[in-house]
Amino acid sequence: MTSFFFSPLIMKLPVLTLLSLSCFHFSHSFTPRYNSIFSFGNSLADTGNGLITSAQQSPGIGRLPYGMTFGRPTGRCSDGRLVIDFIAEAVGLPLLPPSLASDQDFRQGANFAVAGCTALDSAFWEQRGLAGIFGTNDSLGVQLQWFEQLKPSLCSTVRECKDYFGKSLFVLGEIGGNDYHLPLLANRTLEEVRTYVPYVIETISNTAEILINEGAVDLVLPGAPPSGCFGVLLTLLPSPNKQDYEPQTGCLKKLNALAMYHNELLRRAIGKLLSKYPGVRIIYADYYGPVIQFVQTPERFGFGNGALIACCGGGGPYNFNPQAWCAQPGATVCEEPSKSIYWDGIHLTEAAYRYIAPGWLSAWSHAKVH
Ligand SMILES: *[C@@H]1O[C@H](CO)[C@@H](O)[C@H](O)[C@H]1NC(C)=O
Numbered sequence: 433m434t435s436f437f438f439s440p441l442i443m444k445l446p447v448l449t450l451l452s453l454s455c456f457h458f459s460h461s462f463t464p465r466y467n468s469i470f471s472f473g474n475s476l477a478d479t480g481n482g483l484i485t486s487a488q489q490s491p492g493i494g495r496l497p498y499g500m501t502f503g504r505p506t507g508r509c510s511d512g513r514l515v516i517d518f519i520a521e522a523v524g525l526p527l528l529p530p531s532l533a534s535d536q537d538f539r540q541g542a543n544f545a546v547a548g549c550t551a552l553d554s555a556f557w558e559q560r561g562l563a564g565i566f567g568t569n570d571s572l573g574v575q576l577q578w579f580e581q582l583k584p585s586l587c588s589t590v591r592e593c594k595d596y597f598g599k600s601l602f603v604l605g606e607i608g609g610n611d612y613h614l615p616l617l618a619n620r621t622l623e624e625v626r627t628y629v630p631y632v633i634e635t636i637s638n639t640a641e642i643l644i645n646e647g648a649v650d651l652v653l654p655g656a657p658p659s660g661c662f663g664v665l666l667t668l669l670p671s672p673n674k675q676d677y678e679p680q681t682g683c684l685k686k687l688n689a690l691a692m693y694h695n696e697l698l699r700r701a702i703g704k705l706l707s708k709y710p711g712v713r714i715i716y717a718d719y720y721g722p723v724i725q726f727v728q729t730p731e732r733f734g735f736g737n738g739a740l741i742a743c744c745g746g747g748g749p750y751n752f753n754p755q756a757w758c759a760q761p762g763a764t765v766c767e768e769p770s771k772s773i774y775w776d777g778i779h780l781t782e783a784a785y786r787y788i789a790p791g792w793l794s795a796w797s798h799a800k801v802h
């Protein structure tokens with residue numbers, strides 16, 4: 433039963449040889465072990481695809497200070513590692529290579545995420561006159577096509593593929609943020625944007641279902657972070673009305689409510705999938721809870737640079753300036769990114785991502801196989 437692709441893991445983790453494969457899905461107290469991780473999503477998970485496909489549109493992420501904690505710019509939209517990197521480390525796998533990188537071995541996983549992408553595809557946006565506003569069309573559907581194209585290099589027969597993907601971890605998201613925020617920044621109303629949420633959730637759920645039919649049994653579906661706390665949205669969509677801001681955090685209530693609505697529908701969709709596919713484990717990974725905690729009590733987490741102020745940016749109350757994004761002329765970077773929650777007004781710092789990952793990992797110990 434030991435497949436060729438599985439054996440390197442066995443060699444790396446000799447303890448696994450003591451467990452029969454029927455125990456592969458570990459009793460719940462074990463740290464989960466997988467042969468590979470496949471990740472889909474946007475800039476919260478992208479480890480280089482966005483830079484490979486659209487270096488012209490977003491040259492900043494290919495330059496320092498992006499990557500300053502990592503040691504070099506990689507296309508990650510942060511100073512260092514992302515949640516997906518900490519997950520890979522926790523399960524003993526290499527950091528996921530971007531799926532579009534050449535000369536890579538993807539047998540231990542691939543990251544299909546693309547910075548700036550949407551869950552919904554360009555046909556949806558064309559119908560609404562919004563096709564031109566996005567920096568990339570590499571939607572979740574496109575990323576799934578890339579996965580299908582990669583498949584023959586991972587496994588051949590249906591049985592072999594099911595076996596292989598049954599030992600893989602699939603991380604699907606966060607995705608959907610760009611579907612909401614870019615239309616809002618293009619002056620669509622919140623009421624209109626709210627109507628996109630069920631379509632986004634349906635797309636995520638359909639993608640999960642396709643992966644389950646390919647053999648996936650372990651999926652992580654991260655929810656949305658509280659986007660009302662993003663410096664970019666606080667700066668570009670301000671309200672003259674004080675009541676529109678949460679008193680405790682200073683975040684925009686309506687945008688946080690939009691994220692919560694997305695998360696509520698996502699959890700409902702997960703519930704439906706779980707009852708349809710017994711034996712599959714799908715974890716709702718909470719992005720919202722930990723980030724709102726950071727923002728409410730930053731000192732508790734060592735975030736002394738101010739809750740909503742980006743480490744890297746061109747000034748203003750949130751250190752976000754659309755004329756001088758991080759890594760553009762006129763922007764500066766804080767000395768210690770580990771003391772900031774926000775890296776650049778949208779994305780989090782490595783320090784923040786590092787706090788989020790264990791929460792997702794511990795969700796495994798509570799997850800039941802139905
Ligand atoms: C995405 O596709 C639309 C057509 O649906 C096109 O107008 C737009 O330029 C494309 N965007 C990119 C970045 O390729």
Ligand SMILES: *[C@@H]1O[C@H](CO)[C@@H](O)[C@H](O)[C@H]1NC(C)=O
Pocket residue numbers: 617618619
């Ligand atoms: C949105 O509205 C603002 C203010 O009215 C305007 O400056 C901006 O150009 C508009 N943006 C788009 C994409 O239409």
